[in-house]
Amino acid sequence: MLIGQPPGGPGRADKYDPEYCWEIRLLAQEGRFPESWCAKLGVTMNTLYHWADKHPEFNEAMTISWHLLNDYWTRFAADNLKHPDLKTVVLLEILRKRFPETWGLNPRNTQENFENRHGIAPTTGGQPTALQPDQAQRMTDDDITARLAALRRRNEEAEKP
Numbered sequence: 001m002l003i004g005q006p007p008g009g010p011g012r013a014d015k016y017d018p019e020y021c022w023e024i025r026l027l028a029q030e031g032r033f034p035e036s037w038c039a040k041l042g043v044t045m046n047t048l049y050h051w052a053d054k055h056p057e058f059n060e061a062m063t064i065s066w067h068l069l070n071d072y073w074t075r076f077a078a079d080n081l082k083h084p085d086l087k088t089v090v091l092l093e094i095l096r097k098r099f100p101e102t103w104g105l106n107p108r109n110t111q112e113n114f115e116n117r118h119g120i121a122p123t124t125g126g127q128p129t130a131l132q133p134d135q136a137q138r139m140t141d142d143d144i145t146a147r148l149a150a151l152r153r154r155n156e157e158a159e160k161p
Helices: 020-029 034-041 045-054 056-080 088-098 111-115 133-137 141-159
Strands: none
Touching: 020 034, 020 056, 034 045, 045 056, 056 088
């Protein structure tokens, strides 16, 4: 018994073409969301994710495309904030839902996030701050040593009369 479409049939997830990397980047630069990428390529969102898991170059293209898409809509928002016919609240809601790491309730893609990527926030005078799990996994021995040294300095300061 054959499950799914035969090879070469419509809807097959294995019809990957490396050119799709450029295709999705171009669509993202036009401000088109992943649903449009799927429509253009004739696949589902699951297929895009499957290709990203299976093909490192497509995974990188997806990541870059998300950044391009975020850039497009951020520029669009900045250029049109005072446009009389544009509902700013609706635009900001779109940004918040589509790009939560930048526009959501707890944005990560901020200068503070960048400065604190190793767990030491320059804006807090070098005081260690709580790490996110993904930050802890990326720490090197030097990062850990720096955090320990900062903790020792803080403890010494706290012990002074």
